[in-house]
Amino acid sequence: MNSIILTGQLICRSDEENAAVVELLPRHIELTLAEPGCVSFAVEQSDDPWIWDVTECFKDARSYDLHQARVQASEWGHATADIERSYTISGL
Numbered sequence: 001m002n003s004i005i006l007t008g009q010l011i012c013r014s015d016e017e018n019a020a021v022v023e024l025l026p027r028h029i030e031l032t033l034a035e036p037g038c039v040s041f042a043v044e045q046s047d048d049p050w051i052w053d054v055t056e057c058f059k060d061a062r063s064y065d066l067h068q069a070r071v072q073a074s075e076w077g078h079a080t081a082d083i084e085r086s087y088t089i090s091g092l
Contacts, residue, residue, distance in 0.1 A: 003039065004064040005057050008087035010043065010080070012050040020079045021052060028076040032056070035070070037063020054087065061092060 012018040025043055032041045039057040046053050058064040071077045 002061070002091040003057055003059060004061055004089065004091040005055075006064075006087050006089045007055050008053075008085065009046070010052040010054055011084040011086060012052075013084065017080070017083050018050050021083070024076045024079055025052075028071075028074070031070070031074070032067065035063065035067055038067065054085075064092075 010021065012021060029041060029043060032038055037059045039059055041056045043052050043054050045051075056067075058067060
């Protein structure tokens with residue numbers, strides 16, 4: 001059973017995109033950390049206020065896939081769907 005590790009950045013292109021991240025991120029983090037199989041999850045603003053560093057770890061591919069499905073259907077998923085993401089995923 002391989003852990004799934006995602007690292008990268010969420011890259012906002014406007015004040016509106018960044019405001020959505022700021023508003024919805026605390027709940028998104030709370031819900032993600034409560035998911036079965038979530039080992040760690042962090043999203044932190046970088047030196048550039050429109051770029052957010054993302055690091056997450058899930059115990060296996062199934063827990064990662066369930067996380068992705070929940071996120072896509074969530075308020076966070078809908079509000080941030082058009083924000084650019086640059087991620088590297090290992091363990092899949």
